[in-house]
Amino acid sequence: MNNLFSDRIADVPRSFIREILKVAIDPSVISFAGGLPNRNLFPVAELKAAANRVFDTAGREALQYANSEGFAELREYISGRYREKQGLEIPADNILITNGSQQGLDLLGKIFLNQGNDVIIEEPGYLGAIQAFSVYRARFNPVPVSDDGMETERLKEVLAKRAPKLMYLVPNFQNPSGITYTARNREAVAELVRGRNILVVEDDPYRELRFTGTHKQSFGRLLPEHTILLGSFSKIIAPGLRLGWIAAPARIMPKLIVAKQASDLHSNHFAQRLIHQYLTDNDIDRHIENIVRVYDRQRQAMVRGIEKYLPPTVAHTHPEGGMFIWLTLPPGASSMRLFDLAIQDKVAFVPGNPFYVDRLETDTLRLNFSCVDEETIEIGMQRLGRAVEKLLDQVGGQ
Amino acid sequence: MNNLFSDRIADVPRSFIREILKVAIDPSVISFAGGLPNRNLFPVAELKAAANRVFDTAGREALQYANSEGFAELREYISGRYREKQGLEIPADNILITNGSQQGLDLLGKIFLNQGNDVIIEEPGYLGAIQAFSVYRARFNPVPVSDDGMETERLKEVLAKRAPKLMYLVPNFQNPSGITYTARNREAVAELVRGRNILVVEDDPYRELRFTGTHKQSFGRLLPEHTILLGSFSKIIAPGLRLGWIAAPARIMPKLIVAKQASDLHSNHFAQRLIHQYLTDNDIDRHIENIVRVYDRQRQAMVRGIEKYLPPTVAHTHPEGGMFIWLTLPPGASSMRLFDLAIQDKVAFVPGNPFYVDRLETDTLRLNFSCVDEETIEIGMQRLGRAVEKLLDQVGGQ
Numbered sequence: 001m002n003n004l005f006s007d008r009i010a011d012v013p014r015s016f017i018r019e020i021l022k023v024a025i026d027p028s029v030i031s032f033a034g035g036l037p038n039r040n041l042f043p044v045a046e047l048k049a050a051a052n053r054v055f056d057t058a059g060r061e062a063l064q065y066a067n068s069e070g071f072a073e074l075r076e077y078i079s080g081r082y083r084e085k086q087g088l089e090i091p092a093d094n095i096l097i098t099n100g101s102q103q104g105l106d107l108l109g110k111i112f113l114n115q116g117n118d119v120i121i122e123e124p125g126y127l128g129a130i131q132a133f134s135v136y137r138a139r140f141n142p143v144p145v146s147d148d149g150m151e152t153e154r155l156k157e158v159l160a161k162r163a164p165k166l167m168y169l170v171p172n173f174q175n176p177s178g179i180t181y182t183a184r185n186r187e188a189v190a191e192l193v194r195g196r197n198i199l200v201v202e203d204d205p206y207r208e209l210r211f212t213g214t215h216k217q218s219f220g221r222l223l224p225e226h227t228i229l230l231g232s233f234s235k236i237i238a239p240g241l242r243l244g245w246i247a248a249p250a251r252i253m254p255k256l257i258v259a260k261q262a263s264d265l266h267s268n269h270f271a272q273r274l275i276h277q278y279l280t281d282n283d284i285d286r287h288i289e290n291i292v293r294v295y296d297r298q299r300q301a302m303v304r305g306i307e308k309y310l311p312p313t314v315a316h317t318h319p320e321g322g323m324f325i326w327l328t329l330p331p332g333a334s335s336m337r338l339f340d341l342a343i344q345d346k347v348a349f350v351p352g353n354p355f356y357v358d359r360l361e362t363d364t365l366r367l368n369f370s371c372v373d374e375e376t377i378e379i380g381m382q383r384l385g386r387a388v389e390k391l392l393d394q395v396g397g398q
Numbered sequence: 399m400n401n402l403f404s405d406r407i408a409d410v411p412r413s414f415i416r417e418i419l420k421v422a423i424d425p426s427v428i429s430f431a432g433g434l435p436n437r438n439l440f441p442v443a444e445l446k447a448a449a450n451r452v453f454d455t456a457g458r459e460a461l462q463y464a465n466s467e468g469f470a471e472l473r474e475y476i477s478g479r480y481r482e483k484q485g486l487e488i489p490a491d492n493i494l495i496t497n498g499s500q501q502g503l504d505l506l507g508k509i510f511l512n513q514g515n516d517v518i519i520e521e522p523g524y525l526g527a528i529q530a531f532s533v534y535r536a537r538f539n540p541v542p543v544s545d546d547g548m549e550t551e552r553l554k555e556v557l558a559k560r561a562p563k564l565m566y567l568v569p570n571f572q573n574p575s576g577i578t579y580t581a582r583n584r585e586a587v588a589e590l591v592r593g594r595n596i597l598v599v600e601d602d603p604y605r606e607l608r609f610t611g612t613h614k615q616s617f618g619r620l621l622p623e624h625t626i627l628l629g630s631f632s633k634i635i636a637p638g639l640r641l642g643w644i645a646a647p648a649r650i651m652p653k654l655i656v657a658k659q660a661s662d663l664h665s666n667h668f669a670q671r672l673i674h675q676y677l678t679d680n681d682i683d684r685h686i687e688n689i690v691r692v693y694d695r696q697r698q699a700m701v702r703g704i705e706k707y708l709p710p711t712v713a714h715t716h717p718e719g720g721m722f723i724w725l726t727l728p729p730g731a732s733s734m735r736l737f738d739l740a741i742q743d744k745v746a747f748v749p750g751n752p753f754y755v756d757r758l759e760t761d762t763l764r765l766n767f768s769c770v771d772e773e774t775i776e777i778g779m780q781r782l783g784r785a786v787e788k789l790l791d792q793v794g795g796q
């Protein structure tokens with residue numbers, strides 16, 4: 001039989017991270033490569049109790065087909081939390097439950113993107129968004145992000161020459177870089193977008209994992225009519241349950257619901273009730289405080305390791321929350337080459353390449369600190385230091 | 399802001415059934431409109447026990463991110479069951495876990511369909527498939543099905559003038575009609591497809607729900623290199639867990655996995671382990687026998703009701719399994735008009751319209767017998783009989 005595949009699927013990058021994680025499965029390798037929350041912090045006992053309660057009080061209901069929008073009480077909960085935590089007025093009717101934020105990205109691609117439509121993404125940017133929008137054959141317009149947020153001069157240039165439909169941002173503790181947009185940067189970005197025919201997609205899975213500093217305003221506040229919010233329970237409860245949500249202006253909801261129906265009818269109904277029961281019976285804020293305490297210690301251990309074992313010519317970001325630190329090697333040093341050396345020294349990370357749409361070689365890399373304890377971070381950073389030393393010797397010696 | 403929606407989403411029909419179900423929510427209405435399995439048969443206690451076991455033995459694991467293909471042991475189980483029940487050799491590597499069959503349809507659309515590509519569907523056909531493939535802007539080529547299966551003369555004509563990529567079939571107890579392709583019809587369809595560059599998508603959620611007659615061979619047997627199988631736990635365990643699968647030839651799997659990654663990373667990991675634990679600890683065949691016993695009695699009650707309360711000018715199918723019976727009214731009688739009359743008489747069904755791609759008026763309708771007990775079926779059919787009488791009086795009086 002001949003090739004019957006669609007044109008679109010040829011364009012989608014396979015997850016490079018997946019491939020790397022295969023290498024990192026060797027238990028003697030210390031992995032800073034994952035993007036996983038720390039499994040030791042999952043509230044297993046509490047979720048078990050909540051599951052029993054759902055089976056006992058609404059078992060048949062929870063196991064039956066349900067509506068595409070999602071479990072009403074869970075949508076109400078999310079709406080209430082936006083009000084309480086961010087002062088955002090988002091009615092439950094404007095919230096659709098999805099299979100993690102990733103499905104939110106797929107649904108947005110489905111309902112907005114024709115082939116060749118322009119999308120603004122961050123550089124470096126979240127690989128999952130690049131994958132999801134590639135399926136709909138978007139044309140990507142990367143705008144660099146650095147310590148303060150998005151480079152507004154570059155954004156201005158893109159807006160002058162293109163008419164992007166979507167602008168995808170992770171303003172808090174960005175994946176992969178760990179940076180957070182300052183209040184001032186958010187205002188400047190909003191100012192450039194205001195009045196234009198663009199939707200800002202604010203993906204915000206890490207917001208609640210803030211270690212230091214103060215919460216910044218969501219684009220949902222700055223540009224309410226332009227902003228679609230993506231949220232997730234993956235980082236604050238557990239990712240294996242695959243539950244997230246889209247909060248969108250009312251005019252967008254009917255199309256999102258049709259797309260959700262066509263994609264998988266609805267999200268796991270039992271899991272929706274399970275999470276809602278867990279949230280009802282437990283103090284999620286206390287649970288989050290606990291996650292924050294652990295991740296913050298691990299971040300500090302990683303920063304100490306960077307300062308202790310890496311030469312000062314390696315730059316790093318200063319995340320105020322989240323799960324990632326981003327390193328920039330001296331000019332000319334390849335992070336792919338470093339990866340090969342680091343694996344020999346039994347430590348793994350993700351080279352920067354997959355977070356760009358158009359680069360085969362980069363001098364950047366992502367380190368994850370959420371999954372590894374402080375002691376192991378110390379050992380891993382020491383190994384990474386050795387690998388960097390070898391790499392720079394080679395570069396210097398060329 | 400101006401309209402930013404994609405062209406594709408404008409083409410997707412909203413679920414008509416959804417709208418109808420809203421009307422049928424009134425508890426005084428007897429509903430034959432749903433497509434739901436009977437919630438009274440869900441193995442709630444067994445699933446609760448299995449859930450506790452998963453929390454106790456693999457809680458952290460089950461709550462963590464997992465691979466896109468699905469839980470290995472569940473894929474092995476499905477592979478083993480294909481071997482045991484159908485003599486099909488499908489390695490676990492060729493099985494991808496999805497969020498119900500509906501997501502299987504979405505993934506197939508993603509990886510195969512360019513805009514305007516031809517797809518063969520059954521007429522009447524499954525609404526969910528029409529929705530899913532509409533997203534990818536397929537051109538539909540409906541081929542009628544009747545008591546014996548697909549009309550091969552019509553199929554021959556379509557194959558002569560088009561080059562369809564996909565051919566979507568529900569050969570067992572079809573939704574909506576309840577018909578099953580005979581062995582002879584399957585051979586004839588396979589013969590027409592053999593040697594052509596077409597993939598047969600065999601959607602088979604009801605196969606195990608056979609009341610009478612003997613199992614027929616899957617297209618996976620007749621055309622192994624051409625056939626993609628879709629399966630689901632929704633009808634034999636519970637739909638709220640949203641788990642199904644695609645079994646596809648090896649050459650197709652890498653693209654399916656990329657599409658799954660881009661769509662939602664992976665299916666609910668906890669639910670996959672839960673279902674696997676349930677299958678390990680329980681005798682699913684005995685559970686299925688129980689479902690079959692109940693549905694068969696309800697089907698018989700519905701057939702008795704048809705014979706007792708409907709005029710002989712109303713034709714009906716004779717399902718050997720599944721959940722649906724299909725009625726054809728006398729020529730000129732509108733099932734939409736009948737729906738309005740029936741709702742006044744407090745009984746609901748789904749008019750035929752949404753099961754065709756190109757008809758606003760039909761003389762056909764779908765009755766579901768899985769969700770209503772025998773006594774209620776008797777009362778509901780009596781009500782439907784009155785509504786049909788009124789309709790035919792009006793038609794006759796025009």
